[in-house]
Amino acid sequence: MFKQNKMKFIKKYLPLFVILSVIVVYFVWNKPHKDYSSIKPNITINSSNFINQFKNNSTIATEKYLNQIILVNGKVTEILTKSIILNNGIVCSLDSSSTNLEFVQINDTISLKGRFVGFDDLFEEIRLDHCFVMQN
Numbered sequence: 001m002f003k004q005n006k007m008k009f010i011k012k013y014l015p016l017f018v019i020l021s022v023i024v025v026y027f028v029w030n031k032p033h034k035d036y037s038s039i040k041p042n043i044t045i046n047s048s049n050f051i052n053q054f055k056n057n058s059t060i061a062t063e064k065y066l067n068q069i070i071l072v073n074g075k076v077t078e079i080l081t082k083s084i085i086l087n088n089g090i091v092c093s094l095d096s097s098s099t100n101l102e103f104v105q106i107n108d109t110i111s112l113k114g115r116f117v118g119f120d121d122l123f124e125e126i127r128l129d130h131c132f133v134m135q136n
Helices: 002-029 047-056 058-065
Strands: 043-046 069-079 083-086 090-094 109-120 125-135
Touching: 043 047, 047 058, 047 069, 047 090, 047 125, 058 109, 069 090, 069 125, 083 109, 083 125, 090 109
Parallel strands: 043 069, 090 125
Antiparallel strands: 069 083, 069 109, 083 090, 109 125
8 A cells, every 4th residue: 555655656746856856957057157257356465465374374374265256466477378476476377268468477566366266385376266367
């Protein structure tokens, strides 16, 4: 008797469950990505101060800045294909929509906005991703 009721329940609600699952998967899969260019920075800081905070205590600094949108001002020390390095200590990986770097030169002082993702203890580098050049 119990098996028959169980089978009726499954036959009745299984198609509904499958349809709802497909709808949820579709919307999660096609969810738009976050537009970091339009997000206002939580923190504005000078690159020297930013680097010094990590040299003093990287654990506290990481907890403070993790996943924060940061506007950092500093001197360009290296330009790579998809990243800019400020003050030999802040590696800013550029967002895929940020492709125009013709006007950025080494030794320029610029502002970059990006999300803090971590501190590399081995190389002593601060890592930002989804970076945009804000001004030159």
